[in-house]
Amino acid sequence: MIGAGGAGLRAAVAATERGLSVGVVTKSLLGKAHTVMAEGGIAASLGNVDPEDGWQTHFKDTMKSGKFINNWRMAEIFAKEAPDRVYELEQWGALFNRTPEGKISQRPFGAHTYRRLCHVGDRTGLELIRTMQEKVLATDTKVYMETTVTRLFQNDEGRVVGALAYTRETGKFIHFKAKAVVMATGGWGRIFKVTSNSWEGTGDGVMLAYHAGAELVDMEMMQFHPTGMVWPPGVRGLLVTEGVRGEGGLLKNSEGDRYMGNYDEERMELSSRDVVARANYTEVKEGRGSPHGGVYLDITHLGYDKIIQKLPTMHEQFLKLADIDISKEPMEVFPTVHYTMGGIKIDPETAASNVPGLFAAGEVAGGLHGANRLGGNSLSDLLVFGRRAGEGAAEYVKSNGYSTDIPESAVEEEKKRMLDPLQKQGEGENPYHLQQELQEVMMEHANLMRTGDSLKEGLGKVLALKDRLPNMKASGSTLFNPGWHAVQDVNNLVTISEVILRTALERTERRGAQWRLDFDGPDDDLGRVNFIVKEDAQGEVGIEKRDIPPMPEHLRRLFDENQDMSGGEKTGKESQF
């Protein structure tokens, strides 16, 4: 398992239970992955608060919000299995807030029809990852902390049979021999300057898979969370949980208007993330922003006691880092890059990629969320498909016999490539600066409003950066050396950026997170396809437009064709921009 977020840990438990010998590799310490930062909750149609809820509604909400380019089979499996995964967490010791009847409590969240997010205050991700971590520690699974994988190895038949990694502490290389690999490395928010992601979000896994021949899907779809912090500069992009709006937070502009009515009259602040993000962006662009370039998010009416009970982490975060008491003053917020809907294309049943022996789950996998992810759907995604990936891998290992040996020369070659930036003489490029330049380019050209011209210009700049990659140089030794580690990150980030820009150029419409200002609205033909990316024989980015198979009758029946299935959104003010 590469990755120790919710997905990797759940996969490890599944594979261990099936008798496999499992190792988990993670770049950070155990329990520090992005999963720990999730605040709002985990979506599952338990129906504890709204008994009308069921998998069908959850499925429908997920598809609608994904603007129907989601993989419907993944969404069906997901909606059906999410409740079991939540109960399983409870079985393993996780503790959620309770209803008066003694059941798991559920809160409302953007574009979920019913109150559906199981939560514990605003630290749900911590509860999830700690539960999974403790579950894994109690098994024989070996955990390799602070170890970074840099390459997958394949045998002559193209099967993945292992990986090379280095330990951050000493820089020592480890050659893992594995009959199957589950990629659970999370997303790539760090190609943008303003992001809720940590240093880990560099998309290593998607690039490892891509270079091994895996197909990627929906790479143009980046989620901008509507509410990131804006001030002071050090915290810009830090997430302000959607739970604030779930608990009744109101968005206002500098004129004191509660403007969401102009963008989505019905759902207001609890509209889907793409809509709210664009609304916030538009208000600021049109000159109704706050002094630091944000809009106001106001929860003061909830009162101190309720805030401390329901949003303690947010209260503390603002008080400590921004000198703002959110029970007395509104917060200043602006969209921040948050989540990657796209990723490795997988088989919904087994989470297998098209590369034999390579599985994927969690944020690094694509398909479930389509053009926009609903809040809370990620945490349940991790568990549903993490489990399936672990089981899929176990099945595969048991039914296939082959050696995991590869020529020693391949290992040596990779080590040499890794050590190169440390051995370079003379002047070289500073990887941190290159990363900053890339982040600026992506902020400018691939933001939440896009145009063809700007995307093309961005692509030109990224390709120019790509030419400079071989000049990167790191000083110091292999002992815990972040500069050396950053070289590797930047290599990945540049290629991912190229993929995003190229696919965003292909999708010439407005759909979910992909909002092309130079096109008017959704394009029905594009609503029936995904863009599939695969490295071609020359090592260049190959893009294929692939039809989405039609939805089977039992799922189609769930929708009211006229109202539900139009795909894009053209309500109110939105259509102008």
Added chain:
Amino acid sequence: MSDRTNITDIAEMAHAPAYNDDAANTGETRTLQIFRGDGEGGSLVPYEIELIEGMVVLDAVLKIQAEQAGDLAVRWNCKAAHCGSCSAEINGKPKLLCKSRVEEYDGQEIKVMPLQAFPVVKDLVSDVSWNYGVSAQIQPFNPGKEQAPFTMYEEDVERLYEPKKCIECFMCQDVCHVLRTHHKHPEFAGPRFFVRTQWLEMHPMDENNRLQFLKEGRGGVQYCNITKCCSEVCPVDIHITDNSIIPLKERVADEYYDPAKWLMRKIRGNRRNGSANGNGGTRASHKRAEIRTNG
């Protein structure tokens, strides 16, 4: 394309609002002394940086890393005091670097060192892996035959929210003299793991008994002499001593120094709690009762 605005507006709209970061430059500079070295030794090295409004010490360290010392080792993830990665010592006290504002130290030096209760790896990074080993030795949650969904009321579980907040920053471990000064790592689990044991022991559905671990096993709760230093440094305000350690000590005392219980233990051997109990329902209420008497 009827409602399309003209092209210059579109191009302008696609341009994210530019932030004026310069407005945040205070024009002042600040010097931080940062430990550079490894397990063998090292020294404090001064770095001067431009001071930016609202800056936390982690921002300063990362700025130094990006501009002056690419190989400066430091851990961080969330930048929001949620993950517990960035713990180190500022002027000798354990702190989350992402939660410590530079301006808090106006008029003082800022000396940043790695956690001292664990072996230093490099610069601001210590080897905390020992903690995960201890964690693995604690009997995990075990609800026996009981199957989720559980019926548990807010009043049954509200005491558990506090210990469950722990972000594993290990600062309590760092400050506890039993580890820091007396190096009892092989016999003493440390406050972090008393916090964990507390919620496990008090969970209404849990059947395991960890008192033996605390007293005779590697828990070593008896080494704690309730100095409360751990509670003082906890970044998420867990009252480690009052709400975790003291109740556990009481339970150990009950179990070990109550003559009747002592005799029972001799007779029954070290059988676990749950196996001696009746069905799930009684068990849950039995545990609940325990919570209440302790609360």
